Amino acid sequence: MGSTNVNRRDLIKRSAAVGLVAAPGMGLLSACASGSGEDNKVEKGKKTKDNPLGVNKSAALEIYIFDGGFGTKYAQDAQAVYEKNFPKAKTKLKSTQKIQSVLQPRFNGGTPPDLIDNSGAEQMDMGVLVGKKQLTDLTDLLNAPSIDDPNKKVRDTLRPGVVEMGQFDGNPVWIMYYAYTVYGVWYSQKALDKLDAEYPETWDDMLAVCAKAKKKGMAGWTYAGKHPYYLPFSLYAFMAKIGGPKVLESIDNLEPDAWKQPAVKAALEAYYELYKKGYVLDGTPGLDHIESQTAWNEGKALFIPNGSWVENEAKKTTPKDFEMRVAAPSGLDSGDQMPFGTLWASGGEPFIVPAKAKNPAGGMEQLRIMLGEASSKNFTKQVSSLTSFDGGTDGLTLPPGLKSAVDALDKAGKNIVNPRIQDWYVALQKEKIGVACLGEMMAGRMTPAETMKKAQKYTDEAREDDSITHYKHN
Amino acid sequence: MEHGKYRFIVGFLIVPLTIYAVFVIWPFAQSIYYSFTDWTGLSPDFKMVGFDNYIKLFSDEVFWKSLQHSLLFLVLLPLVTISLALFFAFMINVGGRRRKNSAVSGVRGSSFYKIVYFFPQVLSIAIVALLFRFAYNPRSGSLNAALDAVGLSSLKTAWLGDPETALWAVMGVMVWSTVGFFVVLFSAAMTSIPRDYYEAALLDGADRITTFFRITLPLLWDTVQSGWIYMGILALGAEAFAVVQIMTTGPGGPAYSTTVLPLYVYLKAFRDGQAAYATTIGVALLVVTLAFAAVVLKLGRRERLEY
Numbered sequence: 001m002g003s004t005n006v007n008r009r010d011l012i013k014r015s016a017a018v019g020l021v022a023a024p025g026m027g028l029l030s031a032c033a034s035g036s037g038e039d040n041k042v043e044k045g046k047k048t049k050d051n052p053l054g055v056n057k058s059a060a061l062e063i064y065i066f067d068g069g070f071g072t073k074y075a076q077d078a079q080a081v082y083e084k085n086f087p088k089a090k091t092k093l094k095s096t097q098k099i100q101s102v103l104q105p106r107f108n109g110g111t112p113p114d115l116i117d118n119s120g121a122e123q124m125d126m127g128v129l130v131g132k133k134q135l136t137d138l139t140d141l142l143n144a145p146s147i148d149d150p151n152k153k154v155r156d157t158l159r160p161g162v163v164e165m166g167q168f169d170g171n172p173v174w175i176m177y178y179a180y181t182v183y184g185v186w187y188s189q190k191a192l193d194k195l196d197a198e199y200p201e202t203w204d205d206m207l208a209v210c211a212k213a214k215k216k217g218m219a220g221w222t223y224a225g226k227h228p229y230y231l232p233f234s235l236y237a238f239m240a241k242i243g244g245p246k247v248l249e250s251i252d253n254l255e256p257d258a259w260k261q262p263a264v265k266a267a268l269e270a271y272y273e274l275y276k277k278g279y280v281l282d283g284t285p286g287l288d289h290i291e292s293q294t295a296w297n298e299g300k301a302l303f304i305p306n307g308s309w310v311e312n313e314a315k316k317t318t319p320k321d322f323e324m325r326v327a328a329p330s331g332l333d334s335g336d337q338m339p340f341g342t343l344w345a346s347g348g349e350p351f352i353v354p355a356k357a358k359n360p361a362g363g364m365e366q367l368r369i370m371l372g373e374a375s376s377k378n379f380t381k382q383v384s385s386l387t388s389f390d391g392g393t394d395g396l397t398l399p400p401g402l403k404s405a406v407d408a409l410d411k412a413g414k415n416i417v418n419p420r421i422q423d424w425y426v427a428l429q430k431e432k433i434g435v436a437c438l439g440e441m442m443a444g445r446m447t448p449a450e451t452m453k454k455a456q457k458y459t460d461e462a463r464e465d466d467s468i469t470h471y472k473h474n
Numbered sequence: 475m476e477h478g479k480y481r482f483i484v485g486f487l488i489v490p491l492t493i494y495a496v497f498v499i500w501p502f503a504q505s506i507y508y509s510f511t512d513w514t515g516l517s518p519d520f521k522m523v524g525f526d527n528y529i530k531l532f533s534d535e536v537f538w539k540s541l542q543h544s545l546l547f548l549v550l551l552p553l554v555t556i557s558l559a560l561f562f563a564f565m566i567n568v569g570g571r572r573r574k575n576s577a578v579s580g581v582r583g584s585s586f587y588k589i590v591y592f593f594p595q596v597l598s599i600a601i602v603a604l605l606f607r608f609a610y611n612p613r614s615g616s617l618n619a620a621l622d623a624v625g626l627s628s629l630k631t632a633w634l635g636d637p638e639t640a641l642w643a644v645m646g647v648m649v650w651s652t653v654g655f656f657v658v659l660f661s662a663a664m665t666s667i668p669r670d671y672y673e674a675a676l677l678d679g680a681d682r683i684t685t686f687f688r689i690t691l692p693l694l695w696d697t698v699q700s701g702w703i704y705m706g707i708l709a710l711g712a713e714a715f716a717v718v719q720i721m722t723t724g725p726g727g728p729a730y731s732t733t734v735l736p737l738y739v740y741l742k743a744f745r746d747g748q749a750a751y752a753t754t755i756g757v758a759l760l761v762v763t764l765a766f767a768a769v770v771l772k773l774g775r776r777e778r779l780e781y
Binding site: 104108109122124127129132228281282284285286288431435440467 | 512514515516518530610611633635636722726728729730741744746748751
């Protein structure tokens with residue numbers, strides 16, 4: 001083999017080396033490429049009484065729906081209404097479970113659809129979208145008359161807290177949450193009756209009920225161990241109940257002592273006791289949300305922290321006589337700052353109209369239709385979840401879980417809390433506090449003291465990280 | 475000839491080289507460029523931020539954990555998979571007891587094993603990961619049930635739910651799903667080794683272990699080397715990502731116990747809206763891959779035996 005010759009083998013070797021280097025990295029790196037954003041909006045239509053948003057009647061409309069627990073049927077029904085109102089408009093409804101993978105390139109290319117249900121595991125980061133001015137302000141929609149009553153603005157037909165949740169800083173409303181989710185402790189009334197127990201209002205009672213269940217070979221609690229960020233669904237309202245809504249505001253504001261508050265400590269210690277006393281279903285840390293819900297449906301565990309989508313999601317595994325219920329988290333003791341019934345309820349299924357949408361008025365009009373009583377009822381009937389439209393349950397026979405959710409909302413009255421960390425700081429909430437702190441603690445691998453320390457560390461890091469957009473409660 | 479040698483070769487390669495440059499080299503250059511920006515991935519505007527992303531990378535605990543796991547994958551996966559595959563292939567082809575008429579043959583039922591080993595290769599990695607997710611389920615999974623059945627209940631754990639076992643559980647799946655391919659690859663290579671070598675060795679009284687290390691392995695070296703490279707790519711690339719993403723808690727495992735570089739790139743780019751930072755991690759991944767390639771090519775340099 002002469003040194004000056006490039007023979008076949010060398011050539012192959014060298015190109016193999018280059019190819020080897022390229023192969024694994026290629027797919028990952030080359031997925032990112034950004035295009036230019038140009039503006040090509042459709043002309044606005046004339047504003048009339050029937051068309052308060054000035055929709056261009058012949059402009060195409062493209063909608064993207066997250067195809068998750070709620071399916072897409074409700075959106076198709078609303079789309080049909082839009083088509084009826086604007087027969088000349090071509091509407092397209094697409095759905096995916098991978099919102100971000102599908103839509104991120106279109107945001108980069110400056111050609112996003114007109115209305116997006118930005119939901120699911122692949123939700124696009126709202127903070128970034130808002131920070132980068134990628135969304136349309138929905139104030140026009142909120143000030144438009146509602147579909148049902150021309151004398152009432154859309155804004156006035158919504159459930160409490162929905163509009164505020166769509167705001168990030170200042171007045172513009174960037175997001176319209178369509179579903180209304182009640183978070184809490186879910187259980188089967190039948191299982192409780194069997195134990196001859198009532199839903200516990202204090203933590204001592206909670207432990208007593210769990211002890212009773214344990215005697216019968218039933219675990220007290222289970223949760224989505226693989227997604228431990230389900231734990232806050234009951235834990236956060238519990239913290240608020242112990243120490244007042246300020247506790248959660250401090251966590252949301254990423255304050256330097258957020259996770260050192262006495263209420264936080266008390267709540268974590270209470271939950272840790274569930275693990276210590278063996279009240280958590282064996283193997284829970286290895287179960288995902290479906291598996292844990294199924295175990296709960298099978299009567300292996302009494303309580304599960306969850307949101308009101310669970311009734312629809314667990315439909316197939318729920319026994320007929322299960323009598324699903326949701327309750328506000330049990331309190332600690334009589335020294336709690338807020339009354340029993342304090343509940344986490346907030347908007348779900350965030351709908352957005354991209355700033356670069358071709359037909360933003362059409363997107364908003366579609367939302368206006370969806371927020372009408374008829375569409376709202378249709379949604380509730382199909383997927384047993386409430387919508388942000390306040391009402392829309394009259395005359396419907398609600399499934400047991402949803403009915404108890406409505407009751408829980410009534411009971412809570414004004415005592416509704418709404419931790420924003422979930423939509424402001426997704427990575428912090430899910431991966432850091434959820435998986436790396438709470439998940440570890442409930443699996444018994446970290447003490448409450450260590451959990452508080454670690455959660456505070458993550459909070460401090462998030463506060464000091466300039467690449468994250470920061471928000472504050474007013 | 476000597477003079478225009480490279481020009482001559484390039485003349486033939488101009489089309490593939492262009493394609494390569496546009497679809498491979500250019501994205502690399504682009505990614506490296508993006509790693510110096512604050513691009514979110516959700517809007518087309520961004521600005522240069524210098525080395526900020528790299529500084530952040532150095533103090534990012536999760537990055538170091540991901541790197542550590544990726545390196546572990548890179549070292550252990552090829553080692554375990556290829557050793558296992560070599561062992562199986564040897565047993566299938568030459569490891570059997572001596573029978574009449576043929577000096578070397580596989581163990582009984584070897585053609586059946588060959589097919590069985592190849593099965594996992596037919597399944598897509600996503601399905602494999604999903605299947606094992608069920609198997610690892612601590613309550614109803616077959617693994618814990620099997621442990622119960624043989625009276626080893628004390629060994630039961632939460633598998634993917636326990637940081638102690640999660641990474642090993644993931645690695646096990648990757649070995650399981652790839653070993654069959656190498657069995658077939660090595661089997662094919664082994665059948666091309668002339669039988670008389672084995673016969674001669676056997677006549678001289680060599681046992682199976684000796685024949686393996688003195689005859690089979692040296693003559694298989696080229697194939698093993700390509701297997702090693704291929705396995706390294708799997709360990710750093712899409713396969714490792716898919717398994718971790720589909721199977722593990724979070725994803726990324728309890729207490730970050732299974733996070734790997736490609737997953738971290740994905741999460742940063744597609745969940746957190748930090749595409750620029752993701753490309754920075756991608757550049758780190760590139761460095762690791764380059765180092766791996768250099769090592770493999772260096773170690774693999776050996777005179778080829780012609781037979």
